[in-house]
Amino acid sequence: MATSMAEHHAVRLAHAEAHAALHGLALTPLRRQVYAAIVASDRPIGAYELLDALEPQRGRVPPTTIYRALDFLLAHGFVHRIESKNAFFACCEVGVPHRSQFLMCDGCGATVEIPGGDLAQQLSHSAPAHGFEVHRQVVELSGLCARCARATRPAGAPL
Numbered sequence: 001m002a003t004s005m006a007e008h009h010a011v012r013l014a015h016a017e018a019h020a021a022l023h024g025l026a027l028t029p030l031r032r033q034v035y036a037a038i039v040a041s042d043r044p045i046g047a048y049e050l051l052d053a054l055e056p057q058r059g060r061v062p063p064t065t066i067y068r069a070l071d072f073l074l075a076h077g078f079v080h081r082i083e084s085k086n087a088f089f090a091c092c093e094v095g096v097p098h099r100s101q102f103l104m105c106d107g108c109g110a111t112v113e114i115p116g117g118d119l120a121q122q123l124s125h126s127a128p129a130h131g132f133e134v135h136r137q138v139v140e141l142s143g144l145c146a147r148c149a150r151a152t153r154p155a156g157a158p159l
């Protein structure tokens with residue numbers, strides 16, 4: 001299990017590196033380490049948690065350095081910003097422009113990205129009718145993941 005997760009992360013890192021190389025994006029060692037720490041987390045991770053995660057590799061990095069790396073990763077679609085948590089989550093489709101919905105568990109924090117979809121399109125199309133110009137569109141749904149829902153529901157209770 002641990003090995004397959006590590007392999008999964010390695011595949012995502014390799015994909016991100018290939019994407020960066022193809023588009024001439026400078027995925028510097030620091031940016032790569034920040035990205036790897038975000039990929040390794042199954043829930044949104046905040047800037048200060050990232051500082052802690054990087055400390056064994058780089059020592060104490062100034063927060064401004066982390067924020068600059070995050071700006072780069074956000075600007076080029078490597079990660080998404082989860083507004084409600086002021087935290088960051090690795091994109092499931094680096095290099096494919098999309099809008100996303102996020103399912104976020106209130107129990108364990110596990111987060112799943114659902115890219116694209118009709119809902120996102122409906123939202124972005126309805127905004128101009130209100131004279132509203134959308135700059136950023138993130139839809140966040142909170143609730144319980146399947147595992148936490150099972151754990152909190154008494155055995156045999158109806159769904």
Ligand SMILES: [Zn+2]
Pocket residue numbers: 080090091092093094098100113115
């Ligand atoms: Zn995404």
Ligand SMILES: [Zn+2]
Pocket residue numbers: 105106107108109110144145146147148149
């Ligand atoms: Zn959960």
